Amino acid sequence: MAVARKGRISAARRRRQQRLKIGATAGGLGLVVVVAFWSVIWPYLVGSLVLGGVAGGGWWLWRTDRFIRGGDRRWKHDEAVKAGHRTLAEVDAMTGPEFEDFVVGLCLQDGCTDVRRVGGSHDNGADVRGCLPDGRSMVIQCKRYTPKKKIPSPEVRDLLGSKVHFKADVAIFVTTTYFSGPAERFATENGILAVHRDHLGLWNNGASLVSLGAVNGSGQGDRRHRARWKETYE
Known part of the structure; x- marks a missing residue:
């Protein structure tokens, strides 16, 4: 058995030696060709x-530019997070209470006062209460739904009842999705500020809550709403 094993080792060694000889021969021939035809080869x-x-220099510059740009994006994102901003994708991943706290933070950034989250099983249709910067009392309903699910009219009607119950001056419905047509009409006809996904993005990026009242009932990302917004506000 030991003899057979020794034979296998010797055969493997011979194959390695053969490969080394072939490589050395090929290298030598290559060197001879380079020397013989150097005057022709050297320009190439x-x-x-x-x-x-x-x-290589171009690749290094490209990689450096990507690194710098990536670092700049991360810095901007970190600064935005410190300032309370979140991307809509991050907002979509929040729980209901986290979204309510997020809305509270946006209100406080706008200078609203006495803002507090009151959502719960006995919230009487109000998730957030407080006062606008001008002193008017407000009641806010927050709904973190997927963008494909629209807010129906009954939920907006419940907010109107909450406004009456709390004797609030302003009722605001904030959602991560859009309103159905009847729900949007009910909101605008009854003085409810309907902050849909597009307006939430504007609010999160620095527009004030009060300024969104000027575009209430517009937007929602489709051609019909954009045309109506243009006809009304331009």
């Missing part, structure tokens, strides 16, 4: 080296 060799250097 130099050109290849120059092109390789240019390509």
